Amino acid sequence: MTRLIPHPLMSAALVFVWLLLTRFSLGHLVLGTAIAILAGWVVNRLHPPTPRIRRWGAIPRLAALVVWDILKSNIAVARILLLGPGHPSYHSGFVELELRLRDQNALALLAIILSATPGTAWLEYEAEDGYLLLHVLDLRSEDDWQTLIRDRYETLLMEIFE
Amino acid sequence: MRHLEQLPPVAAIIIALFVVLGSTLALLGSIGLFRLKSFYQRLHAPTMAYSYGTLLIVVGSMAMFSLIEKRPVLHELVIGIFMLITPPVTLLMLGRAALRRDRDTKLGHDELVPPRIPPGERGKKGPRDVSGYGEGMLDKSVLPHTKAETRELRDPDDLHDPTD
Amino acid sequence: MSAMILEYALTYAQIAMILALGIACWRMLRGPRAQDRVLALDTMYVQAMLLFLLIGMGNGNVFFFEGALVIAVLGFVTTVCAAKFLMRGEVIE
Secondary structure (H helix, E strand, C coil): CCCCCCCHHHHHHHHHHHHHHCCCCHHHHHHHHHHHHHHHHHHHHCCCCCCCCCCCCHHHHHHHHHHHHHHHHHHHHHHHHHHCCCCCCCCCEEEEEECCCCCHHHHHHHHHHHHHCCCEEEEEEECCCCEEEEEECCHHHCCCHHHHHHHHHHHHHHHHHC | CHHHHHCCHHHHHHHHHHHHHHHHHHHHHHHHHHHCCCHHHHCCCHHHHHHHHHHHHHHHHHHHHHHHHCCCCCCHHHHHHHHHHHHHHHHHHHHHHHHHHHHCCCCCCCCCCCCCCCCCCCCCCCCCCCCCCCCCCCCCCCCCCCHHHHHHHCCCCCCCCCCC | CHHHHHHHHHHHHHHHHHHHHHHHHHHHHHCCCHHHHHHHHHHHHHHHHHHHHHHHHHHCCCCHHHHHHHHHHHHHHHHHHHHHHHHHCCCCC
């Protein structure tokens, strides 16, 4: 099974996208499955770290948290933009954090979450020491970014992946 | 626009709300590009168009075509999934490129960025406090740094003052 | 009734997107440094994609979706290449 379909998650996603782009029919299901399995073999040659998801139950919680946080920070950034850049009620700057997360896929997911949130931008990650440099549009919105990231996302991601 | 008459009014109002909100968010992202002062601040602005701007318009479009054709039309989801994965990649690469260029003294920089500490040289100090960097409108009453302390933080070999 | 509401909403949305494209274009032409221009170009790609989706909604034509998809893919590749160039190349400004 693992030799025939080395990346079941990716193959399933590919079949799903194939069926979305075409009208559903049995022929397209077969064709999409064939392409997905072929793509799985090709990806296997590249030897990426296969994601190991330990706890599926935490994924909906993470998704809901991310959707809610992005909505909140959209509103916050819209407020800042309408106030104007010279307004003294916000201050942008850099933040350095220390991450305990080491799993490649979990780090990629954290990068996606932090970049997709309008208030924070992921700039640089030192893989050896685990230090992360962020740029934050409003430094004052939180007191302690280190504990915020750790409690909010990092524990949940470690629960899922490690 | 005769095809729009088939929609029930409630659905039309909800779809209109989604479309208006989504495009307003995308416009705000552009206004952010116009108004914010430094590159790192501007990096945050288009994310609004990428996240909820796209989401709202895609959901509105999906709902409209599904109601008109009376079958689930889900192919806009592909754009949604695509816009979920790719913008973080581009923003991340752009941010890193800007950081590298700002650290390169040959190019000159209009922004002070925290210098890179090579792995192994950091010791056990833990994360630095780098909130004094950036072009900053530093309000001294709120953040602990004064301008003099910020200058001490900088490594003279890595950065040179743009004024000299 | 519902056609009128949606017509107004779509017209507003299309005008907003064109305005947003114009502002981003100004930033691309003006942008003090190369990374600003690349960021503005990426924004323009996404906004053009959204504009295509809105036009498709207005016309009731599903084929604008394919155009939007092509623009999204092209925009991603363009921006990644430009960012890679900014990062790697010894760029002489």
